[in-house]
Amino acid sequence: MARKGTARHRYRVLVWTEAGNGRRAWQAWVMAVQINPSILSADFARLADEAKAVEGADWLHVDVMDNHFVPNLTLGVPVVESLARATDTPLDCHLMIEDPDRWAPQYVEAGAGSVTFHAEAAAGPVRLAREIRAKGARASMALKPATPIEPYEDLLPELDMLLIMTVEPGFGGQAFLDIMLPKIRRTRELISKHGLELWLQVDGGVSASTIERCAEAGADVFVAGSAVYGANDPAEAVRALRTQAAGATASASWACDH
Ligand code: DX5
Numbered sequence: 001m002a003r004k005g006t007a008r009h010r011y012r013v014l015v016w017t018e019a020g021n022g023r024r025a026w027q028a029w030v031m032a033v034q035i036n037p038s039i040l041s042a043d044f045a046r047l048a049d050e051a052k053a054v055e056g057a058d059w060l061h062v063d064v065m066d067n068h069f070v071p072n073l074t075l076g077v078p079v080v081e082s083l084a085r086a087t088d089t090p091l092d093c094h095l096m097i098e099d100p101d102r103w104a105p106q107y108v109e110a111g112a113g114s115v116t117f118h119a120e121a122a123a124g125p126v127r128l129a130r131e132i133r134a135k136g137a138r139a140s141m142a143l144k145p146a147t148p149i150e151p152y153e154d155l156l157p158e159l160d161m162l163l164i165m166t167v168e169p170g171f172g173g174q175a176f177l178d179i180m181l182p183k184i185r186r187t188r189e190l191i192s193k194h195g196l197e198l199w200l201q202v203d204g205g206v207s208a209s210t211i212e213r214c215a216e217a218g219a220d221v222f223v224a225g226s227a228v229y230g231a232n233d234p235a236e237a238v239r240a241l242r243t244q245a246a247g248a249t250a251s252a253s254w255a256c257d258h
């Protein structure tokens, strides 16, 4: 069976540049951006409807919290199983839990198309990433704000996505941490240096006022909770964020092979 949500598009854009001798148009290939609404900001009593409200989204971001790794408790395997049956949008499960080595494979079995574990919590990140992939999902690793990317450079080929937290994990609605932008930039450089097809996700405080900075720095997958579910029209909020991120990506130096 084909995995849901694994297709990735590149598209052609015209980029205009101003030079001393006038304007010039360049053809460029740009990676398509992805917008993943976080159901942490949705109404948990109406999850199936809330999933439908963002059907144009690329993935549904599902925050699993165990009240140990983070000081908050949300949902677990049975809810992910039900949600996977209730929506065609693939599930991007972000596990903010201790001992992901033990629990993460169950989220693949529950129907997640992508499973993210935290570097700070995993005892054997390489073994775990391989197990997630072997079970048929995309393997992803998350870094809290104080965790540097550099020690993980050699692990990147084992992953399908790297998640850079732009708030301390645990709660929706927090203010975006600008100080994470250099880490996003350095991670994008590592991805380019090794020629990897690794997606770079940002999560926390991503909104109309911060998404362009994230895209410009090198992110290509954007989680948004309150910016989507706090809007009057969540589907329209997804479209607007996509337009902003795509625009910023089209003019970002990392995304274009002019
Ligand atoms: C926070 C979660 C996020 C959260 C983001 O720990 O991982 O996914 O839902 O919410 P906003 O977009 O409101 O910051």
Ligand code: ZN
Pocket: 038, 061, 062, 063, 094, 203, 223
């Ligand atoms: Zn999350």
